[in-house]
Amino acid sequence: MTIMRWCLAAAALVPLVVVGAETPAVRPPATSSAPVPAGTFPPCVSAAVGALSLEERAGQLLMVGVPANAPRGLGGLVARYHLGGAFLSGRSVRPAADLRGDLAALRRRVEPPLLVAVDQEGGSVQTLKGPDFPLIPSARRLGAGPKAVLRDTVRDNAGRLARIGVSVNLAPVADTVPAGLGEGNPPIGAFHREYGSDPVRVAEDVRTVVPASQGAGVLTILKHFPGLGRVRANTDTSTRAVDRTATVGDAYLEPFVAGIDAGSAGVMISSASYPRLDPEAIAAFSRPIVTGLLRDRLGYTGLIMSDDLGAADAVESVPTGDRAVRFVDAGGDLVLTIRPQNVGPMIAALLAAARGSPVFADRVTDAAAHVLHAKYRAGLLSCA
Structure with a gap:
C-alpha cells in the first residue's frame, strides 16, 4: 500500500456499514494448489485448525483495516467474522499506553487472538508517530549507511511495536528500483522506500532487517513480490502497473530469496502485472507466480498475504468477493x-467456493493453517 492510499483509507473506515450478503460473483475453482505436506506445522497448529468450523477457517483468511486512532471500534466486525488479522490504517500520534489498551481489547474479541499489523517502514510510510514512536529514516537513507545502524533502528522500532501488541510489520520493502528510474517509480522510488538500486545490496539489507525485527518480537512481511521497483504506475491508483522484465531467473528476486532464507514469517504479493511470468493475471491472482514461483521454485513455506485488495484500483474491476477467492x-x-465493508462479501464468496468445491475447501484449510502458524510464531498460539 502506498502514500496516496492513506487518505482514502481513513475515509473508507468511517462510518462503518457492515454488509453481509452481497451475492458473490464467483464460481468454485476447478483446481487449486496442493496443501502443504503433512508435518509442516506443529501439532498444536494442526489441532487448532481442526477445531475451527469452515466459517471460522474462512474468517482467518481476512485481515481488515481498522483506524489506527481507534482500533477497538471494529471489535464487533472482528468477532462476527472470526477474523484472522487487523491492519492499523491511517496515522496516529497517540501514546503507546493508550494504543496498548485498545489493541488488547481488540485482540480479546476473537480466539485465537488477532495478528495486528502496521506499516512502520520509516520515511514517508510510518503509521505510528509521536513521542513514543520517533521518526524512522527512509529505507533509502538507511540502506546507504552502516548495517549496524540499520539493525539497531529496526530492532528499536520493533521493540516499540511489540510492547503495544503489534505482532506484524508490513516490511521490509524488498523491491529494487533501478538507478536510472529512481523517483520515476511511483509506488517505491518516489517515496525512497527502497534500500537501493543493486539487488545484491538490497538483499544484504533485507537479510539484516528480518532477524532484527523478528528477534525483537515483530514478524516481517517481505514486499511486494515479485517486485514493484520497475513499474511506472501505482497499483493503488492505476491498472497500468506492469513489469515486462521479470522472469523466474530475475536478479531482482534476490532480496526476496534473502528474506526467505533469513526466516521471514510472511511475503506480500503485489497487484502488478508480470507478463513474462503470467500473461493472464496480475500477481495476486496468479497461480504461476504465487504457487509456481514463490512456493514451488523458491521453496517458501510461510505466510503469503495480499497487498490491499479492497481499495486498490488494480483490482477495481473484479467483484469484491471474487478478489478473495482468486487470491x-x-x-x-x-x-x-x-475497507471493512468488504469483509462480508469476501467471507461469503470464500464460503460459497468452499462449499462448491472440496478442493477449494482444502485450500481454505491449508491457508488457515498458514495463518495460525504465523500466530504461533508471534506467540499468540501456544503449544504448551
Whole structure:
C-alpha cells in the first residue's frame, strides 16, 4: 500500500456499514494448489485448525483495516467474522499506553487472538508517530549507511511495536528500483522506500532487517513480490502497473530469496502485472507466480498475504468477493482489505467456493493453517 492510499483509507473506515450478503460473483475453482505436506506445522497448529468450523477457517483468511486512532471500534466486525488479522490504517500520534489498551481489547474479541499489523517502514510510510514512536529514516537513507545502524533502528522500532501488541510489520520493502528510474517509480522510488538500486545490496539489507525485527518480537512481511521497483504506475491508483522484465531467473528476486532464507514469517504479493511470468493475471491472482514461483521454485513455506485488495484500483474491476477467492485459489493465505465493508462479501464468496468445491475447501484449510502458524510464531498460539 502506498502514500496516496492513506487518505482514502481513513475515509473508507468511517462510518462503518457492515454488509453481509452481497451475492458473490464467483464460481468454485476447478483446481487449486496442493496443501502443504503433512508435518509442516506443529501439532498444536494442526489441532487448532481442526477445531475451527469452515466459517471460522474462512474468517482467518481476512485481515481488515481498522483506524489506527481507534482500533477497538471494529471489535464487533472482528468477532462476527472470526477474523484472522487487523491492519492499523491511517496515522496516529497517540501514546503507546493508550494504543496498548485498545489493541488488547481488540485482540480479546476473537480466539485465537488477532495478528495486528502496521506499516512502520520509516520515511514517508510510518503509521505510528509521536513521542513514543520517533521518526524512522527512509529505507533509502538507511540502506546507504552502516548495517549496524540499520539493525539497531529496526530492532528499536520493533521493540516499540511489540510492547503495544503489534505482532506484524508490513516490511521490509524488498523491491529494487533501478538507478536510472529512481523517483520515476511511483509506488517505491518516489517515496525512497527502497534500500537501493543493486539487488545484491538490497538483499544484504533485507537479510539484516528480518532477524532484527523478528528477534525483537515483530514478524516481517517481505514486499511486494515479485517486485514493484520497475513499474511506472501505482497499483493503488492505476491498472497500468506492469513489469515486462521479470522472469523466474530475475536478479531482482534476490532480496526476496534473502528474506526467505533469513526466516521471514510472511511475503506480500503485489497487484502488478508480470507478463513474462503470467500473461493472464496480475500477481495476486496468479497461480504461476504465487504457487509456481514463490512456493514451488523458491521453496517458501510461510505466510503469503495480499497487498490491499479492497481499495486498490488494480483490482477495481473484479467483484469484491471474487478478489478473495482468486487470491486464495492462486495459493495465497491472508487477504488484506482496508475497507471493512468488504469483509462480508469476501467471507461469503470464500464460503460459497468452499462449499462448491472440496478442493477449494482444502485450500481454505491449508491457508488457515498458514495463518495460525504465523500466530504461533508471534506467540499468540501456544503449544504448551
